[in-house]
Amino acid sequence: MNARHPINTPATPLAQAAAAPSRYDVELVAVSKSYAGAAAVETISLRIPKASYCCLLGPSGCGKSTTLRMIAGHEQVSAGDILIGDRNVTDAPPAARGTSMMFQNYALFPHMTAVDNVAYSLKVRGVAKVERRARAREFLDLVRMSSFAERLPAQMSGGQQQRVALARALITRPQVLLLDEPLSALDPFLREHMRGELKRLQRELGISFVHVTHSQEEAMALADMVVVMEAGHIRQTGSAREIFEKPNTAFVARFIGGHNVIATPGGQVAVRADRCRLGSAGSLTSLSGHAANIEYLGPMVRVSVATDNGLDAAALIPDELFFTAPVDIGHAVTLIWSERDAHALSD
């Protein structure tokens, strides 16, 4: 019933992958998922190079979590193939894929101590109690939680629970760690701290992390590879810098943030807000309007401009520059930018 792409036919590029060790940790080949006829993910293909930090980024309902769960094996694909390393794992159960998943609300077993939570995957494989607890302690050490080994999840803070969940996911020595919105339940300070920890672990372990998030800031800070998704499709794949500097559609430009999407006679263009200034038209491209809001952000001041042709735009101006010619909310302003900073978008 599934339109599978067999990996051993020369028609697919994956045929070569079978010969040499794969250069990719994860490959999705024309993967689709539909629930009762409604498509959640539509024919997406993706290759995640070895030992990379990949973020699946998109608004809620874009299919990013479904994609993650399909890689994990907690969701059956409706069509397509999933490869981990050079093995086709499309029909393999979660534990036989070389993946491990860290769940959104950590999903720690509430009746088990931290060390027993971490040791659980060894327990079900029949590793003796003393040995599995010793191994679990090593992994608690890795996430700096060894002093909490005997605590129950309810006796730990959210951040501590998350570290235990991380240790539990890593103890199976996965080739790919899958993280479902791992930072969304933490407070902002802890979130930034854990971001550093995740990146450190990924680099130290030399495995791939696939991290689902709706925060572009998180994706930009962490990812070697950002995959922007919308409505079940991948809209753009690339490094954070590529995506920020060259968003290919208006959706990506808006979602990644920091861009003004402006309609011009030659089609839509994206202009980074930090490349826009307030001033007089002169030789530069300009849009006139009035300052709708002004936010002081410390190093930058963000001026939201409601343009006369009904567009919401913004300029991010270095604080020093802003205060040499400050404007007030409601003042008439002209948004200017250089033609070379305008980046054409495809529809």
Add this chain to the structure above:
Amino acid sequence: MSLAARLEQTAKTGAPIAFRTKRPWPGAIVSWLQAAPLALVLLLMFVAPLAFVVVVSFFDYGRVDIYPAFMLDNYVEVFTSEVTGRLYLKTLEYAALVEAITLVLGFFVAYYLTFHVRTLRWRIVLLLACSIPFFTSNVIRMISWIPFLGREGILNDAVMATHLVSQPLDFLLFSDFAVVVAYVHIFTLMMVAPVVNSMAKIDRGLIAAARDAGATEGQIVRDIIIPLSKTGIALGSVLVLTQVMGDYYIVRMLSGGKSAGVVTGIATQLNAFEYPPAAASSVVLLIVVITLVVGIFSLVDVRKELAA
């Protein structure tokens, strides 16, 4: 002044609606008043009769009368009578058997309903189907077993028709077998409901996490689902055990009078107008059942189940 008039006035003047709040009742009195109706009902319907039973258990009695007294003879009789031991043994045997069967049956029915029925609608439909036997009265439900299990009953006819046996099976009705079948029939749902309630609170993420760790279905049941539905199992067990311990009707009907439980003994004493010994037996039974319940609840944290 009516409330409407007050509101009108408030709207005009802008002053807050002033009910007489100058001398509020002290908080303690208000709390006592709020608790009073239920406290009164419990006092009249539960505490008072129970106290009466306890008091009477020390009374002396004659052929038809009871005489106020304080004597321990009734209790001495309960503890020295060889019949008491036999009745308790029989009741505990039924209780243990029924508990074991309803536990296994109830757990897996609940497990299936909670984790293997995909949609909420089907879960509700199937749970309602479990309660269909309860649409009729207890008496009718019990009596219906007689034409089903009897010598000329439906089951025996069917078994005879298969020619597997040449004689009707006699153990089916008016036997311990029939009693246990009837108990299981009505009490399984009492196990299912609290266990379903416990299981419904188990985060599905935990099941996925266990599967991710490589656990098989059996390991998930053993390591995750059983420990996390312990409180439901305890509540269900209390419901089943107290019901069996307190039953008199089912034993009489389905054993055909061949078998008797503790309450049968009490009923016999009551029929003979031996109220003080009956009261003493009741008090002893009550203490046994309370001990049982306390024992079960000491194994789990019931507050966890009632909260959230």
